Amino acid sequence: MHQPTMGRRTFVKGSLAASALAALAACGKKGGSDTTATSGEATGGTLNYYINNPVSIDPYDAEEDQGMQVCYQLFDALMTYDFEKGELKGLAAESYKANDAADEFTFTLVKGAKFHDGTTVTSKSFKQAWERICNPKTSETTPSNISYHLSMVEGYSEMAKGEATELKGVTCPDDDTLVVKLIQPYADFPFVCMHPALSPVPDAALKDFDTFFFAPVGNGAFKMDGKWEDGQQINLVRFDDYSYGDKAKIDGIHFNIQKDVQTAYTEFQAGNIDVAQVPTAQIKDAISQYGESGDGFTITPGKQVLTGAELSTYYIICNLGNEQMQDLDLRKALSLAINRQAICDTVFEGTREPAGGIIPPGIAGYQENTWEYVKYDKDAATQLLDAKYPMGADGTRGISVKLSFNLDGDHKSIMEMVMADWKAVGITVEAVNNDWATTLKDYKAGNFQMGRLAWIADYPIQDNFIYPLFSTEGDNNYGKYSNKDVDDAILKARATLDEKERQAAFQEIDKKVGAEMPVIPLFYYKHQLVGSSKVKKLYMDPQKLCDMSEVELSA
Known part of the structure; x- marks a missing residue:
């Protein structure tokens, strides 16, 4: 659980404005990286990225950092956090407001946003996603371990006990408005809504759990190319109808699943992986060989080891x-x-x-x-x-x-x-x-x-x-x-x-x-990561999440 690389917690900074209303522009940009291109137009290409075999790539059980990295590319939650500016921002939500008691929040969604299957993202998409997490009957074999994110939402306790089939505190006045009522004041609730586990899901998620679990359909900048091949690989391709910002600069991502960090690093050294974790005992040698990132979070040629x-x-x-x-x-x-x-x-x-x-x-x-x-x-x-x-x-x-x-x-x-x-x-x-x-x-x-x-x-x-x-x-x-x-x-x-x-x-x-x-x-x-010279630019935020739509690769 709470051990990095296999922990169910993930994190950040910030807060609600002093007034009861906080207006947010949807930026479609995660993590806070500088999106200025290093050399004009993006050149495409596929990023070969190491992960250990994840627990889940479906928001239903997004609880550890390996699967979270994949989920983060496939799905966009209501909010995001800009670490460089220290600002909480809208992503799937273009704005939100809180009541004076800080126990009710109203989110206004970006209109017309699409899922990878072409269906529209609505307030209902969030409501059914959150209820899918909280309902103990969602899967007979795979329990969700992350419903605690919603424990303060009215009706959570009844759903978790199997006594209700919906979250009473989540309502949808119209397709573009989501209202969330809490059982107690919590001014920081909008930060909870940045977690990938609370991303929306389309109707397809409710029809066939196993199919969706291995090939999720999201609203993010990348979509699945095939299904998760357990213990082997996960392939994503750019989603050209992405709704929350510019489409990805690269063509796709190959998540290369390896059994451990040392094996992956050996593959990296052989030129078969573009981003890998550095074994602790080899960090100094890696810095000497590949150079250390200037800010600790951004990979550029010659400054390829992240230590932020x-x-x-x-x-x-x-x-x-x-x-x-x-x-x-x-x-x-x-x-x-x-x-x-x-x-x-x-x-x-x-x-x-x-x-x-x-x-x-x-x-x-x-x-x-x-x-x-x-x-x-x-x-x-x-x-x-x-x-x-x-x-x-x-x-x-x-x-x-x-x-x-x-x-x-x-x-x-x-x-x-x-x-x-x-x-x-x-x-x-x-x-x-x-x-x-x-x-x-x-x-x-x-x-x-x-x-x-x-x-x-x-x-x-x-x-x-x-x-x-x-x-x-x-x-x-x-x-x-x-x-x-x-x-x-x-x-x-x-x-x-x-x-x-x-x-x-x-x-x-x-x-x-x-x-x-x-x-x-x-x-x-x-951080303890390294990128190859093929990576022109990659930003890894302090939560160890990377918005790969902003990654740039050499031709």
Whole structure:
């Protein structure tokens, strides 16, 4: 789930205007890349892009970044986010307005937009798409794991329980107007509507689930060429009747499915793939060979390795249901004892940034080093421990902790450095290792003391790091942190229409949570991708999504 390259969360920044009405021009441009052509007219061509075999390319279950990249090309949601300008913009919606209570939103759609099958995108297309996600009877074999995006829409609970067949809070006064009523105020709801999972679907999606799942019909700049060949490839071609902007500059995309990052990178080096992920151990060599992107997000010839910041944080959760972990001074000491910079330099060759809190750079309202105890200070850690757990003659303090983590990827190397830092201050650590599925099951059941996790934002807002992780009812609050003052403050902040006031409110909530250390942030993620010299221009946004309609290739 929440591990990058297989996480169900994705992310961003921004907010509602201070007034109750926010007018937005539909720009038909995702992510915020500079669309100025590097050399006149586009030359066409096919982009050969590596992905691992996805979970889904259908919005119905758009939950991890491999399938999300495909879905992002096939479908356009109501909203998009321009990272360079820091603006939320309309995409399939040309404008929207919110009521003064921030619990009802009216979206006006771009008129006459078409699906790939030639049918018209209407407000009904969104309503049936959202209900398709929420209805537990949509598929007998493939459950949707992403309906939580709509959990605040009126009627969601009844649909999720199978007690209703429609979302009561979603209405369509006419073909070009979509009205959404929430069960509580949430000023940031338009950001939710930028998620690919909430894209519209045509009537065809309701007729044959399996056919649509492997060959989705969307409203995006590219359409399917054949169907998803499981474990092998996915081919897309330009959709010439694209409705939300200029048609794609390239002819198509070949998603080359490989079993792992190393295999894909070897294929890239052989000239068989245009864009691939770089294995961590080879990042410095890749930069030396292919050059590093100037801004970290844009591939151009000679500057082909991307290292820009992503909106994701790697951290350790503390189970506050465990008596030992209820000791705040112990949690502070455990955090202070960790040398985060050494982890970033040793494991990731400097391609990660030590965390100073749970909210990463790039989120609107981000502030540096907001959590006082998220830094390396071995002496301070020792002083906190000495006061309660004096060091014994054997070099230990008579306390031990259990640390759960899965062994795939770089997790073993990261956790070994954490355990060594803890041992250096006299704490005995026992590693608890299982596969990811079992580890996650243990987290949900509360069957752990401490454990590693990562969070990729669904949307670029502070709330998406605060509410799911730290509200008492948060669906990913595995450590069972609960503070009524924090809960009340979150609800108040969510109902605040003014953007600056809302950001300031969440900043104060963030500091309050940080003072209680329910989790121990370690580092923020960065891009680790490379493009071939064939790629004249490609922009990968901080959500690790690329608007491939703007990609330019050499002839």
